[in-house]
Amino acid sequence: MTTPEDQPSAQPPAPEYADRVHRSSAGIASGVLLLALVGWLGVDAIVAGEGRTPWLALALLILVVPLVVAFTLRPAVYAGRDRLRVRNPFRVVVLPWGQIAALRSGYSNEVLTRSGTKFQLWAVPVSLRARKSAARREARAVAQGTPGSAVGGGRDGGRAGQGPVRAATDQVMDDLRSLWEEREHTESAQGEVTVRWAWEILGPAAAGAVVLAILLATG
Incomplete structure (x- = not known):
């Protein structure tokens, strides 16, 4: 009769290997500051601007915010x-x-x-x-x-x-x-x-550039 002690013990699963993530702390800090500045100026122009100014500010936000994210917050090495x-x-x-x-x-x-x-x-x-x-x-x-x-x-x-x-x-x-x-x-x-x-970056930035170009061309 086989006892539990005679049965081969189950092997524990191999441990998962967590990626080592490397990012630039200076890039992240500068990105947060730039986004705060761009957001403050852009929202102020949208809320307080007159005529075409709010639309121009909105187009610039759509263009600039993805680019700031791309070059500051996004880069990482795994x-x-x-x-x-x-x-x-x-x-x-x-x-x-x-x-x-x-x-x-x-x-x-x-x-x-x-x-x-x-x-x-x-x-x-x-x-x-x-x-x-x-x-x-x-x-x-x-x-x-x-x-x-x-x-x-x-x-x-x-x-x-x-x-x-x-x-x-x-x-x-x-x-x-x-x-x-x-x-x-x-x-x-x-x-x-x-x-x-990275179409999640290129798409919004391209859309902002197109809207801005249209606004400037029709102004």
């Missing part, structure tokens, strides 16, 4: 177990780790595919000022005999293990490289690169 999803102002790019050839940092942070296509990471902007500040901190630490450390992977310049003090966005790129190198050869991280246009 690093998952099998793929990198890049949400830029007007496109969403999904890149399986196996299709990535390099993650490069220069005057901008970019991902390069094996086919040679390049996509900029809008959500991870390069800050030359932050790089200079990190370099000064590292120089002081070296002078004091306590150099900083950073974890990063490294075909494109990052160092694994101990390394220099890094600017925040450079550290993000190091983390992305580390995950890419860990996952790029796994079977589930293969596939095709897909690109989708």
Whole structure:
């Protein structure tokens, strides 16, 4: 007779891998401020304006608000177990780790595919000022005999293990490289690169531009 102890125990389900989300806090803050300013000016013009002014203000709001959202609040990078999803102002790019050839940092942070296509990471902007500040901190630490450390992977310049003090966005790129190198050869991280246009941004902005053009042409 088989007892419960003799039966094989059920294997627990594999844990879900939550995406690591990277966004620009400075971009979000500036977006909120810009939306507040544009909204205040636009609503004031609609309520208090005379003649064609309210219609012009409304058309400008329809045009400008999606663009502000696109360049400030929208950009994000989602690093998952099998793929990198890049949400830029007007496109969403999904890149399986196996299709990535390099993650490069220069005057901008970019991902390069094996086919040679390049996509900029809008959500991870390069800050030359932050790089200079990190370099000064590292120089002081070296002078004091306590150099900083950073974890990063490294075909494109990052160092694994101990390394220099890094600017925040450079550290993000190091983390992305580390995950890419860990996952790029796994079977589930293969596939095709897909690109989708952000019609939820382009549609309203185009509509606002058309209405504004009509108003200006018929004025």
